Amino acid sequence: MISMKNVSKIYVPDKPPALSEVDCEIAQGEFVFIVGHSGSGKSTFIRLLLRELLPTSGQITVANQDVIHMKNAKIPFLRRNIGCVFQDFKLLPNKTSYENVAYALEVIGKSRHVIATQVPEVLRLVGLEEKTDSYPDELSGGEQQRVSIARAFVNRPPLLLADEPTGNLDPATSLGIMSLLNRINKTGTTVLVATHDREMVDSMRKRVIALENGKIIRDQSRGVYGYGD
Amino acid sequence: MAINPGYFIRETISSFRRNWVMSLVAVSIIYISLLLVGAFFLTSSVLNTIVSSFEAKVSVQVFVKDGAVPADVEALQANIQKIPNVKSIAYVTKDQALARFKERTKNSPQLVEQLRGNPLPASVEVALVDPRQVQTVVNAIVKDPLLAKVVKNPANPTQSDIRYGQNVVDNLFKATGVIRIFAAAFLILLLLVSLVLIGNTIRLAIFARRREIGIMRLVGASNWFIRTPFLLEGVLQSLVGSILAILTLLAAQAVIVPWLQDNLKFLPVTIAGATFAQLAGLLVLSGVLIGLLGSGTAVRRYLKV
Ligand SMILES: Nc1ncnc2c1ncn2[C@@H]1O[C@H](COP(=O)(O)OP(=O)(O)O)[C@@H](O)[C@H]1O
Ligand SMILES: [Mg+2]
Numbered sequence: 001m002i003s004m005k006n007v008s009k010i011y012v013p014d015k016p017p018a019l020s021e022v023d024c025e026i027a028q029g030e031f032v033f034i035v036g037h038s039g040s041g042k043s044t045f046i047r048l049l050l051r052e053l054l055p056t057s058g059q060i061t062v063a064n065q066d067v068i069h070m071k072n073a074k075i076p077f078l079r080r081n082i083g084c085v086f087q088d089f090k091l092l093p094n095k096t097s098y099e100n101v102a103y104a105l106e107v108i109g110k111s112r113h114v115i116a117t118q119v120p121e122v123l124r125l126v127g128l129e130e131k132t133d134s135y136p137d138e139l140s141g142g143e144q145q146r147v148s149i150a151r152a153f154v155n156r157p158p159l160l161l162a163d164e165p166t167g168n169l170d171p172a173t174s175l176g177i178m179s180l181l182n183r184i185n186k187t188g189t190t191v192l193v194a195t196h197d198r199e200m201v202d203s204m205r206k207r208v209i210a211l212e213n214g215k216i217i218r219d220q221s222r223g224v225y226g227y228g229d
Numbered sequence: 230m231a232i233n234p235g236y237f238i239r240e241t242i243s244s245f246r247r248n249w250v251m252s253l254v255a256v257s258i259i260y261i262s263l264l265l266v267g268a269f270f271l272t273s274s275v276l277n278t279i280v281s282s283f284e285a286k287v288s289v290q291v292f293v294k295d296g297a298v299p300a301d302v303e304a305l306q307a308n309i310q311k312i313p314n315v316k317s318i319a320y321v322t323k324d325q326a327l328a329r330f331k332e333r334t335k336n337s338p339q340l341v342e343q344l345r346g347n348p349l350p351a352s353v354e355v356a357l358v359d360p361r362q363v364q365t366v367v368n369a370i371v372k373d374p375l376l377a378k379v380v381k382n383p384a385n386p387t388q389s390d391i392r393y394g395q396n397v398v399d400n401l402f403k404a405t406g407v408i409r410i411f412a413a414a415f416l417i418l419l420l421l422v423s424l425v426l427i428g429n430t431i432r433l434a435i436f437a438r439r440r441e442i443g444i445m446r447l448v449g450a451s452n453w454f455i456r457t458p459f460l461l462e463g464v465l466q467s468l469v470g471s472i473l474a475i476l477t478l479l480a481a482q483a484v485i486v487p488w489l490q491d492n493l494k495f496l497p498v499t500i501a502g503a504t505f506a507q508l509a510g511l512l513v514l515s516g517v518l519i520g521l522l523g524s525g526t527a528v529r530r531y532l533k534v
Contacts, residue, residue, distance in 0.1 A: 050447065052534065072532075076450060077449075090447060091444075093441065094243075104448050107450045
């Protein structure tokens with residue numbers, strides 16, 4: 001599903017790279033945590049897969065597609081196969097929760113009828129049925145995050161990327177979201193979660209890729225958060 | 230892929246409403262600049278009718294000597310009628326000439342009282358299609374052999390027997406030519422400035438929404454899917470602005486033109502319906518075009534993500 005070969009990303013020349021010579025393979029249907037301290041390169045990892053960024057060097061394929069040499073016009077088709085929960089939510093400010101989620105379906109040409117049945121269902125799943133008509137600036141951070149999650153998987157993409165999806169949520173809601181991600185994974189979707197939520201990682205016992213200063217320092221299946229502190 | 234065209238219409242209208250401050254700014258700028266362009270267009274069109282009316286006054290008069298053979302006069306008239314660029318001719322009898330003179334001098338009747346008999350000659354008045362070609366027409370009349378039989382001084386007819394205000398004509402056309410060139414140049418300049426201004430306003434409105442465009446890209450929207458509502462919105466803003474400008478001009482014209490007609494009785498102040506239709510077309514078309522171009526180029530820049 002995902003393959004990275006010798007991938008490095010340097011944002012600012014003469015500064016240490018955000019990612020350095022990263023190699024990794026993620027198979028279809030896997031559930032993977034990317035863990036590491038703030039600034040270790042987790043978001044960069046995710047943004048490279050979505051082709052939001054280009055690496056400075058190395059090769060990346062996602063869903064059998066060469067992400068680096070892809071034409072601008074092809075990029076939307078790649079992204080329709082990837083649901084992404086952004087660390088900063090990236091909700092459209094002039095759209096309600098409902099419309100933000102619906103947008104991901106409008107983009108792929110789904111009919112109003114399909115949208116009208118799927119969107120409320122997904123919003124219920126993330127516990128936002130009360131906030132359907134609220135605009136992002138009327139929502140708390142946690143609520144915006146759940147809209148972002150709902151949008152990411154409303155079209156059932158084969159790959160789900162989530163950057164700190166529980167970063168703004170209370171423990172109970174976090175647990176709800178994690179079990180939701182787990183359920184999504186059970187339906188065959190590959191799920192990749194960047195997080196520094198130790199309890200979450202330790203309780204789930206999934207594959208863990210640990211980053212430090214842009215390098216992979218550990219990659220274990222059924223792993224824990226680690227970092228002995 | 231079955232895209233619902235209704236989607237784009239709903240999207241455009243709701244975006245127009247939700248970004249109403251920016252929309253209002255854009256519409257106002259479009260309205261004001263097109264209003265300026267339109268006002269100047271109409272002013273120069275009125276100016277043009279006035280200038281043309283002066284030019285149309287340029288005509289040729291051939292004075293007929295007393296006692297000329299009527300058959301010769303008629304034959305000469307027939308010849309003149311055939312000269313290219315002659316619009317129409319009219320024969321003014323001695324009596325008609327005297328009547329006109331009396332009418333012109335009715336404030337000082339002693340002038341007429343002093344007249345013995347009727348010293349005024351009859352004349353042939355020639356109106357022209359293009360007054361600028363007056364000299365050519367005069368030359369053709371002079372060449373006509375019949376002229377010698379009809380006028381008082383056949384040796385040198387242009388001295389007193391043919392009158393067309395040579396010097397006045399040259400100066401008049403120089404002046405009207407300059408007025409027209411300046412008006413056209415200023416109109417083009419005004420139009421260009423407005424288009425740049427409108428384009429920039431629309432670009433600014435889209436600049437304010439560049440993050441949105443980036444988000445749309447990241448959730449998989451294709452470029453045309455993102456662009457279409459922006460284009461429609463730009464066109465909608467331009468349409469609203471230009472239609473408001475046209476309505477304002479219509480209303481202003483309905484008040485100002487009759488007032489001018491009352492106060493400048495000697496000048497022909499009118500705006501032809503065709504001129505107004507032309508202006509409306511120009512405003513709507515240039516508005517829509519700049520709406521499309523402005524939003525199209527502006528959105529493009531933020532589609533790189
Ligand atoms: N747009 C950017 N420009 C310059 N440096 C950046 C940018 N984004 C991230 N970085 C730097 O790259 C490193 C990795 O950042 P990031 O991937 O966001 O880490 P994480 O998500 O693990 O906190 C950090 O040192 C960060 O300061
Ligand atoms: Mg991050």
